[in-house]
Amino acid sequence: xxxxxxxxxxxxxxxxxxxTLRCSPRSGDLSVYWYQQSLDQGLQFLIQYYNGxxxxxxxxxxxxxxxQFPDLHSELNLSSLELxxxxxxxxxxxxxxxxGNTGELFFGEGSRLTVL
Amino acid sequence: xxxxxxxxxxxxxxxxxxxxxxxxxxxxxxxxxFWYVQSPGQGLxxxxxxxxxxxxxxxxxxxxxxFKRSQSSFNLRKPSVHWSDAAEYFxxxxxxxxxxxxxxFGTGTRLLVSP
Numbered sequence: 001x002x003x004x005x006x007x008x009x010x011x012x013x014x015x016x017x018x019x020t021l022r023c024s025p026r027s028g029d030l031s032v033y034w035y036q037q038s039l040d041q042g043l044q045f046l047i048q049y050y051n052g053x054x055x056x057x058x059x060x061x062x063x064x065x066x067x068q069f070p071d072l073h074s075e076l077n078l079s080s081l082e083l084x085x086x087x088x089x090x091x092x093x094x095x096x097x098x099x100g101n102t103g104e105l106f107f108g109e110g111s112r113l114t115v116l
Numbered sequence: 117x118x119x120x121x122x123x124x125x126x127x128x129x130x131x132x133x134x135x136x137x138x139x140x141x142x143x144x145x146x147x148x149x150f151w152y153v154q155s156p157g158q159g160l161x162x163x164x165x166x167x168x169x170x171x172x173x174x175x176x177x178x179x180x181x182x183f184k185r186s187q188s189s190f191n192l193r194k195p196s197v198h199w200s201d202a203a204e205y206f207x208x209x210x211x212x213x214x215x216x217x218x219x220x221f222g223t224g225t226r227l228l229v230s231p
Binding site: 002004033034042043045090092103104106107108109110 | 150152157158159160161162165206219220221222223224
């Protein structure tokens, strides 16, 4: 158990809909990362938050957005869903965002999104 | 920008045999290097990491990896594979000075263990 909790574990929805994925980082971790894992794209970095502020952006679509709340949990919002958004979405956390970071990311078990 | 190549999509190894999974990276300076393992239905777990110093790094579950700057490689090895090692293995590279933002992962190597 990594200590990172993601909900829901599975989600099935239709094209055009909007969903929210939730992540609770490990106790004490200030950084949250979101990754998308799909068969054709592999594991792609989406976005990172540190203590409520966006720190880095990767291959995140404009239809997707995220935020980190004062209690450090994070939500990833996916809107106007398309078939190609079907994937496993991982949240990871780490202790810090700067050079003091040991580099270890602790991953949750993921949220599997299926868009029909 | 950094990148990672894992040339083997699938590898099958007999139980008890040795294992080597290949990883090549591209980065202008000395990178941070990681190996993660993903078991079915699970998240990724860190096996080992290289930051600096000794180029032979020991990890959990009997794994080790060797950083070879001249070959831009960070291959993962295990002397004797167990059936429970069957999983997908990801090599990742992080750029120094970025706080490990945007860790870049390879496409993964799926390890199958035959009896």
